[in-house]
Each structure stands twice: as C-alpha cells, then as structure tokens.
Amino acid sequence: MEQNEKQFDAVLTFVSKRKIDMGIMFASIIFGMFLNWSVIGIAIFAVFIWSIIGPIPSRVLALPALFFLAFTPILLAMGRNAQAEEFSIYAYYFLVMAVVRGVVEVREEKTANREQ
Amino acid sequence: MDTLKRVLREQKWFLLGLAVLLWVVFVNRFPAGHIIVGGDVLQPINLKEQLASFHYGWFSGRVSIFYSLFYVLDRLGVTDTGQLSWYLSVFVFGAYLSFTMFARQVFPRTPKWLTAVMALFYATNVYTLYVFTATWGFTNYQILYVFIPALTGSFIQALRSRKPGDSFPFFLIVSLASTSFGNPAFAVSLTIYFFLLTVLLFIFRIVTFDWDVAKRIAILIVGALLLNIYWILPLIPQARAGVDELSNSTVIVLSDTLAKTSNTIFDTMRLLTTYEHDTYYPYNFPFMSVAWARYIIEFLSFAPFFLVLSGLFIWKSGERKRLYFAFFTLFMVFIALVARVRFPFDSFNVFFFKLPGINALRGWDKLAIFTPFILSSLLLGFFSELFGKTWFRTAFAVFISVALLLSLPFYTGGIQTKMSYILATSKGKDFATAKYSALVKLPEPYYSVANILGSDPVENKVAMLPYSPGTSVGRVNLPKLQMNGPDPANALYTKKYVELNGAYFGNWSFADEFSEKAYDPQWITDLYGLLGVKYVFYHHDAKPSALESFEPARQYLEGKGILRPIKENEWFTLYDIDSQYVFPYVYAGPDVVTIDQNVAGLSTKIRDLHTHITALPYDRSGTMEINVPASGLGTDSFVYLNEKYDPLWHAEYVSPDGRRSLLERQDDVRYANAWKVGSVDPAGSIDIYSVPIRFLLVGEWLSGITFLGVIAGAVWVSKRKANG
Numbered sequence: 001m002e003q004n005e006k007q008f009d010a011v012l013t014f015v016s017k018r019k020i021d022m023g024i025m026f027a028s029i030i031f032g033m034f035l036n037w038s039v040i041g042i043a044i045f046a047v048f049i050w051s052i053i054g055p056i057p058s059r060v061l062a063l064p065a066l067f068f069l070a071f072t073p074i075l076l077a078m079g080r081n082a083q084a085e086e087f088s089i090y091a092y093y094f095l096v097m098a099v100v101r102g103v104v105e106v107r108e109e110k111t112a113n114r115e116q
Numbered sequence: 117m118d119t120l121k122r123v124l125r126e127q128k129w130f131l132l133g134l135a136v137l138l139w140v141v142f143v144n145r146f147p148a149g150h151i152i153v154g155g156d157v158l159q160p161i162n163l164k165e166q167l168a169s170f171h172y173g174w175f176s177g178r179v180s181i182f183y184s185l186f187y188v189l190d191r192l193g194v195t196d197t198g199q200l201s202w203y204l205s206v207f208v209f210g211a212y213l214s215f216t217m218f219a220r221q222v223f224p225r226t227p228k229w230l231t232a233v234m235a236l237f238y239a240t241n242v243y244t245l246y247v248f249t250a251t252w253g254f255t256n257y258q259i260l261y262v263f264i265p266a267l268t269g270s271f272i273q274a275l276r277s278r279k280p281g282d283s284f285p286f287f288l289i290v291s292l293a294s295t296s297f298g299n300p301a302f303a304v305s306l307t308i309y310f311f312l313l314t315v316l317l318f319i320f321r322i323v324t325f326d327w328d329v330a331k332r333i334a335i336l337i338v339g340a341l342l343l344n345i346y347w348i349l350p351l352i353p354q355a356r357a358g359v360d361e362l363s364n365s366t367v368i369v370l371s372d373t374l375a376k377t378s379n380t381i382f383d384t385m386r387l388l389t390t391y392e393h394d395t396y397y398p399y400n401f402p403f404m405s406v407a408w409a410r411y412i413i414e415f416l417s418f419a420p421f422f423l424v425l426s427g428l429f430i431w432k433s434g435e436r437k438r439l440y441f442a443f444f445t446l447f448m449v450f451i452a453l454v455a456r457v458r459f460p461f462d463s464f465n466v467f468f469f470k471l472p473g474i475n476a477l478r479g480w481d482k483l484a485i486f487t488p489f490i491l492s493s494l495l496l497g498f499f500s501e502l503f504g505k506t507w508f509r510t511a512f513a514v515f516i517s518v519a520l521l522l523s524l525p526f527y528t529g530g531i532q533t534k535m536s537y538i539l540a541t542s543k544g545k546d547f548a549t550a551k552y553s554a555l556v557k558l559p560e561p562y563y564s565v566a567n568i569l570g571s572d573p574v575e576n577k578v579a580m581l582p583y584s585p586g587t588s589v590g591r592v593n594l595p596k597l598q599m600n601g602p603d604p605a606n607a608l609y610t611k612k613y614v615e616l617n618g619a620y621f622g623n624w625s626f627a628d629e630f631s632e633k634a635y636d637p638q639w640i641t642d643l644y645g646l647l648g649v650k651y652v653f654y655h656h657d658a659k660p661s662a663l664e665s666f667e668p669a670r671q672y673l674e675g676k677g678i679l680r681p682i683k684e685n686e687w688f689t690l691y692d693i694d695s696q697y698v699f700p701y702v703y704a705g706p707d708v709v710t711i712d713q714n715v716a717g718l719s720t721k722i723r724d725l726h727t728h729i730t731a732l733p734y735d736r737s738g739t740m741e742i743n744v745p746a747s748g749l750g751t752d753s754f755v756y757l758n759e760k761y762d763p764l765w766h767a768e769y770v771s772p773d774g775r776r777s778l779l780e781r782q783d784d785v786r787y788a789n790a791w792k793v794g795s796v797d798p799a800g801s802i803d804i805y806s807v808p809i810r811f812l813l814v815g816e817w818l819s820g821i822t823f824l825g826v827i828a829g830a831v832w833v834s835k836r837k838a839n840g
C-alpha cells in the first residue's frame with residue numbers, strides 16, 4: 001500500500017514538474033482526436049511529440065521499429081500482405097522519430113564538442 | 117616488376133572483386149546469334165550506321181557518349197550478341213569502380229576487403245538483377261546507376277575540401293554521367309537526390325555552411341549545367357511541347373501510373389518493386405529443383421535492411437555516425453518518394469508528383485534507382501564501425517550469405533536465358549522453348565535485305581503488314597520469332613520506319629483498321645504512300661490469325677501490282693509499293709490539304725492530292741536540315757516535308773541577299789509538315805530544319821569548351837600537386 005502511494009506521488013511530482021510538457025501531450029491527443037485519427041495513430045503521434053520533449057534517445061525509438069519490422073516478413077510468409085504493410089508503416093513512423101531525434105543528438109554532440 | 121608486385125599486393129582485394137565480376141560476365145554469356153528484343157526495348161544494333169540517327173534523332177545527343185563505345189565495338193566487328201556481354205560488363209564493372217571510389221573518398225579508413233565486398237554488393241544485387249532480367253540493362257536507360265556513387269563521393273569531397281582543385285573530379289564524372297539522361301526524368305530525380313543530400317550534409321554538420329561553401333555549391337551547379345547544356349538546350353523546345361501535351365490530355369493517366377507504380381515500404385527496404393512483383397527475382401525463381409528455397413530467399417531479402425537498422429544501436433559519436441544518420445535519413449525520404457501515392461504518403465505525394473517537371477517521374481525506377489546505393493553506403497558504414505567488435509564476424513557472415521543468395525542468378529548464369537522477366541509465367545524457364553523470349557534470333561534474310569534498302573538513294577520509309585500488334589504501343593507480335601517488342605526493322609536499316617502499333621498520323625492508330633473488310637484494301641497502300649512508305653515487310657512470322665485475316669487484301673494488292681514482291685522467304689516477303697503511289701520527301705502543292713483520320717474517303721482524297729503536287733529537289737545541309745531551291749515554287753504555294761508531324765520542324769525563306777524570314781506552319785496537316793511560302797524570289801531558297809538540333813549544336817560547343825576547361829584545370833592541379 002505504502003509502495004503504491006510512493007509510486008503515485010512520484011507520478012504526481014513528475015506531472016507537476018512538467019506541466020507544460022503534459023499540456024503539449026494533452027493538446028497533441030486532442031489534435032489527433034480533432035482530425036479523427038485512429039487510436040493507434042493518436043498514440044504514435046503522442047509518442048512522437050514525447051520523443052522530442054521527453055526526450056527519448058534515437059536508439060530507444062529504433063527498438064519498436066525493429067519490433068514491427070520483424071513481423072513483416074512473417075506476415076508476408078503467411079500471405080497477410082495488408083497486415084504486413086500496416087506493420088511496416090508503424091515501423092516507418094518509429095524510424096522517422098529515431099531520425100528526428102538523431103538530428104538533435106548529432107547537433108548537440110557537435111555543439112558540445114565545440115564548447116570543449 | 118617490384119612495382120607491379122607491390123600494386124598487386126596492395127590492390128589484391130580490389131582485383132579479386134574484379135575477378136568475381138569477370139566470372140559474372142563469363143557465366144552469363146548470351147547464346148550466339150541472339151539479340152535483345154522485348155518490352156519497349158530493342159537492343160541498339162547496327163550502330164555503325166545508326167549512331168548518327170541516335171545522336172540527332174530521338175535522343176537529341178543525350179546518349180551519344182554511351183553508345184560511342186558500342187559504335188567502336190560494332191566497327192571492330194564485335195557481334196550483336198557479343199555486345200550484350202559488354203552492356204553487362206560496363207554496368208557491373210562501372211558500378212563496382214564507382215562504389216570503390218565513393219568508399220575511398222567518404223569512408224577512407226575502411227579495410228579494402230570490406231570495400232570490395234560492399235562494391236560487389238552494389239554491382240550485383242536484386243535491383244541490378246531487375247535491370248538485367250528485364251531488358252533495360254541492354255540499353256543506356258539505367259546507366260545513371262553506375263555514376264551515383266562516384267558523383268556522391270566527389271560531391272562530398274568537393275564540399276568538404278577547401279581546395280578549388282578538388283572540384284575537378286566531380287566535373288569529370290559529371291561529364292561522363294551526362295550520358296545517363298537519355299530519359300531526362302533521371303536528371304530530375306538526380307537533382308532531387310542532390311538537393312536532399314546537400315541539405316542533409318548541412319543538417320548533420322558533415323559540411324559547415326558558410327559563404328565559401330555556398331560559392332563552391334554555386335560553382336558546382338554552374339559547371340554541371342554547362343557540362344550538360346548540350347542536351348538541356350535541345351530539350352527546352354521539346355519539353356515545352358511535352359508539357360502542353362501533359363496538361364491537356366494525360367493527367368488521368370499520370371494518376372493511374374502513380375498508383376500502379378507505388379511501392380510498399382517493405383519492398384523499398386529490400387530493393388524490390390511491388391508493381392510486377394512476381395516478374396522478378398526472387399519471386400520469379402529460376403531454380404526449379406529447389407523451388408521451396410524461394411520462400412527462404414524472400415524472407416532473407418529483409419536481412420540487409422535489418423543490419424542497417426541494427427546500426428542505429430552501435431554508434432556513439434563522430435563523423436561516421438553523422439554520415440550514417442545522413443544516409444539513413446536520405447533512405448527514409450526515398451522510401452516516402454518511392455511509395456508515391458500509397459498511404460501514409462499519398463496526401464503529400466499526390467500534390468508533389470503533379471508538379472511540373474516532377475510529373476516526369478512516372479516509373480518506379482526513376483527514384484528507386486538511388487535506393488541500392490543508399491543501402492550499400494549504410495551497410496558500408498555499419499560494417500566499418502562494427503569492424504573489430506564482437507559481433508562483426510557473425511553479422512558479416514550473415515550478410516555475405518544473404519547477399520550471395522539475393523544475387524545468386526548473377527553467379528550461376530542465365531540472367532536472360534532462365535531468369536528473364538518474360539519467362540516469369542513460363543513453367544520450363546527456358547528461353548529456347550518458351551512461347552516468347554527477350555532473346556531473339558533474327559534469321560539471316562532480315563540482315564541480307566539491308567543491301568536492297570541501302571542501295572535505294574531516295575529518302576523513303578519502311579513499314580510492315582499485316583496488323584500483328586504486341587502487348588503495348590510500339591510493339592509487334594511475331595510468334596515465330598518468339599518476339600513481342602519493337603520491330604527490328606527500326607534498327608537494322610537506315611531507312612525510317614513507320615510504326616505499325618503507334619501514332620504516326622495524329623493520334624490515329626490506322627493499323628487497327630487494316631483488317632476491316634468494308635473498304636477497298638488499297639486505302640492501306642494509299643496511306644502508306646502518303647506517309648512516304650516505299651517498302652513493306654509482309655511478316656509470315658506474324659500471328660496466324662493476323663495473316664489469315666489479311667490474306668485476301670494481300671492477294672488483291674499484289675494482284676493489282678501495287679505491292680510488288682522484291683524478296684521472298686519463309687519469314688517475310690519484302691514488297692515495294694508502286695512508285696506512282698509514293699509521295700516524295702519534299703514536295704510543293706497549290707493548297708494546304710487536310711486529310712481526316714478516317715478510312716472513308718481517304719483514298720480519293722490522297723489520290724486527288726497526289727495529282728496536284730510537284731516533287732522538289734533539295735540538298736541536305738545537315739542530318740536534320742535541308743535546303744530547297746525556291747525556283748520550283750509558285751507564288752502562294754505550300755511546301756511539304758514528308759517527316760512525321762512535329763511542330764519543331766521549322767522552315768525559313770532565304771532571299772538571294774541572305775535575309776531570312778520564318779514561314780508560317782500549317783498545323784492542320786498532320787500526315788507531314790507543311791508551310792505557306794507566299795511570294796518568293798526564284799533565286800532564293802527554303803531552309804527546313806529541326807529546331808532542337810540547332811540548339812544541340814550550340815549546346816555541344818558550350819559543353820565542349822567547358823569540358824576542355826575542366827581537363828586543362830585538372831592537368832594544372834595535378835602538375836601543381838606533383839611539384840609540391
């Protein structure tokens with residue numbers, strides 16, 4: 001019980017510290033709903049926004065891409081081409097996120113090198 | 117001797133790669149006596165006679181550099197079949213050398229054996245298999261593929277270096293690569309590629325943007341434009357005509373084509389085409405005894421991209437990481453472009469691919485041609501970073517095995533004899549027994565009649581009968597030759613060929629009506645005569661139904677003496693049309709006569725026109741320029757040129773004192789080109805010329821001078837380097 005309360009407090013602290021970020025996340029979800037996107041679409045968009053403001057390292061973003069892409073050949077072998085295409089699209093979304101984060105990482109790295 | 121030994125020792129991996137490619141060329145020898153005819157492709161043959169028409173005709177100078185080699189081979193007596201191996205050699209050796217250049221410039225610390233393996237992958241992969249199991253490989257069409265790595269490497273080098281002399285390698289490669297734009301759509305796609313690459317080089321700070329770099333980019337663009345101006349200039353009037361046509365009539369076709377050639381994300385990742393998926397390896401699988409292996413290879417075709425993807429986890433920092441991310445981003449963008457109007461890229465791409473100029477990128481390969489290079493670069497970056505680490509050996513062993521399986525037909529042989537796209541639905545996978553083959557053996561009589569046609573000095577044309585169309589425009593179906601493609605008469609003879617299955621007279625596919633029984637068959641020879649056709653190949657090797665349907669008409673025309681047999685054999689009868697029906701190359705008439713694109717009343721109108729015209733003498737002052745003395749022209753008469761209707765043929769009156777005035781074109785005449793002459797001095801003359809060719813000559817001077825400047829600059833720089 002005490003453990004749960006501690007965890008809940010941690011979440012609250014996190015949320016209260018990053019009010020603006022939480023607002024942006026909430027807005028991104030509303031934005032997706034406004035454009036009538038699917039739940040998965042909204043979720044991926046929210047991850048994308050979080051990958052920038054979070055931030056999430058590019059290599060972490062590449063993991064779901066690898067996961068989705070790993071299923072693509074299996075689905076193709078099973079003759080489920082439409083589903084394979086859907087999975088490859090999700091993989092692509094995560095790859096784009098990884099690339100966007102990669103740009104930020106590379107530029108931060110170069111700036112840090114210059115300052116040193 | 118010591119130097120030779122040292123070079124052999126230092127370059128052993130590079131030379132080993134060359135030896136592997138030599139095996140590829142050797143094991144893929146083509147059966148003697150055969151040429152490539154299939155789809156839209158007829159292997160350029162008889163180049164010792166055809167190079168000029170290639171240069172000045174259809175391609176307006178764009179492919180002359182490429183075909184100069186084959187011209188020399190033809191002159192040296194290398195057979196048409198032998199030349200097929202040269203097409204393969206130029207492509208695979210060129211791609212190998214080009215990628216090696218790139219690797220040494222951009223990834224200089226990579227072990228040489230690794231560079232050789234990756235260059236081999238670039239030269240022999242599923243995309244290059246597509247090129248050579250289709251018929252494109254046996255033309256200039258895909259030759260840009262060879263130049264992409266060298267252009268990229270020298271471009272990056274030119275931007276990174278602060279020395280102006282480092283731009284010369286880029287210019288030299290651009291000069292050679294200019295022959296890649298036989299289809300100018302590739303120039304558009306290359307521009308997109310370089311634009312994206314440049315932006316990414318700045319974004320990932322591989323090159324730092326400053327005014328010096330901006331100036332260097334400007335110099336590279338101007339230099340590249342000048343070296344290419346020889347084909348760009350003649351294209352301007354042609355493109356204007358093309359854009360007009362596009363906006364008027366083919367928008368719906370463009371949308372259809374974009375939808376048809378769209379590619380799934382996963383197929384782009386493994387370098388395959390979604391459209392015609394089953395036509396090419398590994399889906400078109402030649403190893404029948406192990407047919408089950410096809411599924412494994414399909415599965416494994418994802419492996420190179422998985423390796424690239426796992427590369428995202430290994431980088432820590434540094435220049436190579438930035439390069440890797442730049443190329444990875446480029447690949448992501450190209451996946452989106454190659455996908456065209458497929459979800460989730462459809463809303464942007466529908467707009468993008470309809471922009472003027474971009475709408476030329478209709479085929480899948482226009483953008484997909486860059487993906488093997490980007491993938492190979494990423495693999496090179498991945499392995500050079502992984503080199504020496506724990507997983508290197510395992511990953512590399514996996515890659516080598518998969519790369520070999522994915523290009524296996526190159527190493528086992530039979531890219532056209534067993535693997536051709538045309539054999540995709542053939543159970544036996546054997547070109548010799550298949551119903552149709554892209555390897556066609558033309559019987560000897562086809563070659564021997566060249567003398568008969570060549571000995572006729574009059575400018576007239578060749579056509580064919582009966583109506584035996586192939587599967588698309590410009591193709592004919594000759595089952596006895598196993599052929600479905602362009603008529604070889606296009607290339608075998610110096611006389612111009614009137615397409616059976618194409619639009620020569622406006623948009624009228626008149627040959628569709630050749631078998632129509634409601635009219636006197638003489639309309640066919642009247643029409644051919646109007647178009648300047650003197651010789652007709654009557655193909656006994658055509659479809660049996662076509663022969664049967666046309667037989668009564670043939671007997672009738674032969675019986676009346678209109679079609680007169682000159683040469684007869686089991687493959688064809690060569691007829692000539694009675695001269696009284698054939699219109700001259702240049703003629704004058706008192707009036708401008710329009711002829712409806714309709715069989716009814718056609719013969720009467722043509723014969724009426726024929727009684728009122730006068731043949732005009734002329735001198736040829738250039739390949740596509742003639743001079744007609746005005747003495748044969750009456751006041752207010754009309755002059756006709758018996759070439760396919762093209763508004764880019766212009767005519768000028770040249771007065772005796774040398775003044776020139778443009779004559780008014782009569783665009784209602786669609787069976788030829790006609791101009792109103794007005795009142796002229798009999799001592800003057802009429803100059804008739806093709807506008808693009810005049811532009812070509814100016815462009816050739818400009819590009820030639822620039823090229824000499826580049827050579828002089830390169831020599832000067834290398835001398836300065838030698839002198840320290």
